Amino acid sequence: MSRELKKMEVEAIVEKFIKRGLMDGQGNFDLKADSPLVSTGLIDSAGLVLLLSLLEKKFDINFSVEELASAELDTLSSIVSFVNEKLNQHVS
Amino acid sequence: MPIKVMLLEAAGPWLASRPDMKDLEQIVLPHGLMQLSADLKEHLGDKVQVAVRHSFGDYNSDQELAAELDRFDPDVVGIRGLHVYRKRFKELASLIKSRGKKTLLLAGGPFPTISPRQALQTGVDAVVIGEGDMVLPSLVQRLNDGKDFRDLPGIGYTHPGHGVVINPGRRFLQDMNALPFPDYDCLDLGRYERYLTYGYNRRRQGVILSSRGCPYRCAYCHNLFGSRFRPRSADSVVAEMKLLNLERGIKDFYFIDDGFNLDRTRVERFCSLLSKQDEQFNLYFANGLRADLLDTKLVDMLVEAGMVWVTYALETASNRLQRLIRKNLNLEKLKLVTEYTISKGVMVNLCFMIGLPSETKEEALSTLRFVKAIQGLVLPMFFTVKYYPNTDIFRIGLEHGLNLPKDDSAFDAPYHDIGHFGTPTLPAGEIRELYFRFLKEIFLSRPRLEQAMEIQGLHMTDQEILDMYSLLLRRRIRDVEKELIAVTK
Numbered sequence: 001m002s003r004e005l006k007k008m009e010v011e012a013i014v015e016k017f018i019k020r021g022l023m024d025g026q027g028n029f030d031l032k033a034d035s036p037l038v039s040t041g042l043i044d045s046a047g048l049v050l051l052l053s054l055l056e057k058k059f060d061i062n063f064s065v066e067e068l069a070s071a072e073l074d075t076l077s078s079i080v081s082f083v084n085e086k087l088n089q090h091v092s
Numbered sequence: 093m094p095i096k097v098m099l100l101e102a103a104g105p106w107l108a109s110r111p112d113m114k115d116l117e118q119i120v121l122p123h124g125l126m127q128l129s130a131d132l133k134e135h136l137g138d139k140v141q142v143a144v145r146h147s148f149g150d151y152n153s154d155q156e157l158a159a160e161l162d163r164f165d166p167d168v169v170g171i172r173g174l175h176v177y178r179k180r181f182k183e184l185a186s187l188i189k190s191r192g193k194k195t196l197l198l199a200g201g202p203f204p205t206i207s208p209r210q211a212l213q214t215g216v217d218a219v220v221i222g223e224g225d226m227v228l229p230s231l232v233q234r235l236n237d238g239k240d241f242r243d244l245p246g247i248g249y250t251h252p253g254h255g256v257v258i259n260p261g262r263r264f265l266q267d268m269n270a271l272p273f274p275d276y277d278c279l280d281l282g283r284y285e286r287y288l289t290y291g292y293n294r295r296r297q298g299v300i301l302s303s304r305g306c307p308y309r310c311a312y313c314h315n316l317f318g319s320r321f322r323p324r325s326a327d328s329v330v331a332e333m334k335l336l337n338l339e340r341g342i343k344d345f346y347f348i349d350d351g352f353n354l355d356r357t358r359v360e361r362f363c364s365l366l367s368k369q370d371e372q373f374n375l376y377f378a379n380g381l382r383a384d385l386l387d388t389k390l391v392d393m394l395v396e397a398g399m400v401w402v403t404y405a406l407e408t409a410s411n412r413l414q415r416l417i418r419k420n421l422n423l424e425k426l427k428l429v430t431e432y433t434i435s436k437g438v439m440v441n442l443c444f445m446i447g448l449p450s451e452t453k454e455e456a457l458s459t460l461r462f463v464k465a466i467q468g469l470v471l472p473m474f475f476t477v478k479y480y481p482n483t484d485i486f487r488i489g490l491e492h493g494l495n496l497p498k499d500d501s502a503f504d505a506p507y508h509d510i511g512h513f514g515t516p517t518l519p520a521g522e523i524r525e526l527y528f529r530f531l532k533e534i535f536l537s538r539p540r541l542e543q544a545m546e547i548q549g550l551h552m553t554d555q556e557i558l559d560m561y562s563l564l565l566r567r568r569i570r571d572v573e574k575e576l577i578a579v580t581k
Binding site for chain 2: 020021022041042043044045046047049050053054056057065066068069070
């Protein structure tokens with residue numbers, strides 16, 4: 001799978017995860033790449049770790065606790081970049 | 093015409109932080125206000141009419157509350173709350189005052205008792221400091237007689253010429269058995285079944301306070317009820333439970349004592365009384381039992397009596413810090429008792445806190461290792477220390493060089509997430525890392541979740557389990573197996 005396709009897949013997983021956690025499921029919530037997620041309470045630290053566990057399993061990667069704690073993961077784009085960076089390391 | 097009194101719990105979102113998750117919120121009967129309602133009715137009979145309301149659970153907006161205020165048209169409103177809801181206090185005071193009626197507005201409970209001057213700044217007319225069981229009936233009696241109440245002990249108010257006046261406080265109530273049982277007629281019990289209880293389930297709940305006061309001197313405690321343990325008799329407590337079962341069909345009882353098991357003889361009598369009856373109750377010691385005062389025999393008795401949930405407060409696995417915070421818990425005994433309790437199929441909540449004065453990273457990690465080593469915890473809970481002014485831990489923190497906020501911003505730290513400013517020995521970044529370690533290696537550990545759910549399955553419905561994890565993860569979980577178990581390692 002190309003890097004671009006993987007990036008799109010990560011985006012889709014994150015978006016689905018966020019939307020599914022909301023009351024209205026797959027409803028009309030408009031998730032933008034730079035919408036704040038953690039600071040607005042759409043997801044919290046526990047949800048974030050659960051999301052990253054899901055991505056770890058999906059892509060056979062592993063995030064260390066130190067990596068999780070030091071990353072600023074407040075938006076869809078920052079989460080996708082964080083995962084992509086790990087995927088790229090994994091490939092190389 | 094009776095004097096009309098509305099007692100209002102100042103509250104807002106607790107664990108569920110989004111409006112779309114309100115149905116998952118833990119909203120518990122406002123026991124203290126129900127007790128005051130019973131006190132008022134006992135002392136004043138038909139001269140008083142009381143309504144107890146929960147400002148968050150009973151209304152979807154302040155407009156709804158305002159409409160009820162118009163309908164009930166109270167002569168007195170008493171707002172009760174914790175420090176964390178002090179902003180809500182102010183909003184409610186403004187709302188009530190904006191009606192333009194001659195409503196006497198009082199404040200009571202933990203926030204006004206510990207910080208009466210700050211509470212008076214919210215716009216209330218007076219504060220009732222300490223236990224209101226005797227003060228409030230006397231106050232309402234004075235109003236009924238057209239007399240001034242401001243000389244009553246335990247009252248604080250702002251005098252136009254002399255500023256804030258705080259009358260010397262009343263002594264603590266000595267005979268807890270003299271209190272009437274809390275009043276369940278003053279509220280709509282059915283409404284509380286829409287929310288989660290302290291046991292994360294949806295039940296017709298009975299809330300029991302079987303004692304007040306605690307002789308331990310834990311540095312983080314507000315010590316609201318004093319240092320002398322004042323228990324009700326086991327017979328009185330069981331009589332209240334049986335009455336609630338008979339009259340209201342309640343089978344699930346949530347205990348909110350600070351020290352339910354400080355008197356072993358009383359606990360044994362309590363268990364013996366409950367074990368003899370045909371009806372099986374479910375007992376939730378949500379506010380905790382002191383683990384190192386238990387042993388296998390007493391745990392067996394509690395299980396026989398109906399215990400399905402217990403909270404044990406570890407706080408820290410460091411003996412040095414146990415001494416510093418004066419908890420002085422026997423850690424080995426806590427571990428043995430916790431493991432034994434779990435082996436009996438009881439849902440165990442183990443709490444600890446990180447960010448104590450002078451706590452090192454290694455000490456914090458030792459606490460995580462201690463918690464991780466206990467198999468089958470249903471709810472391990474990571475807290476960060478909240479340094480509230482007027483507590484010993486605040487003073488100890490200052491002595492250890494913590495840069496504590498002098499204003500009241502400490503009260504704004506979120507209950508459910510870390511939000512800690514760090515200490516000289518444990519910077520904020522390291523606390524964040526410890527929290528992520530806890531989430532990844534303990535809370536979201538697949539073996540722990542599987543063991544926990546096996547125990548939960550004994551006591552909770554599938555939907556209640558979904559609701560509990562939805563609340564804890566603050567996301568709507570619809571399939572525990574697919575969305576939680578399969579995702580974790």
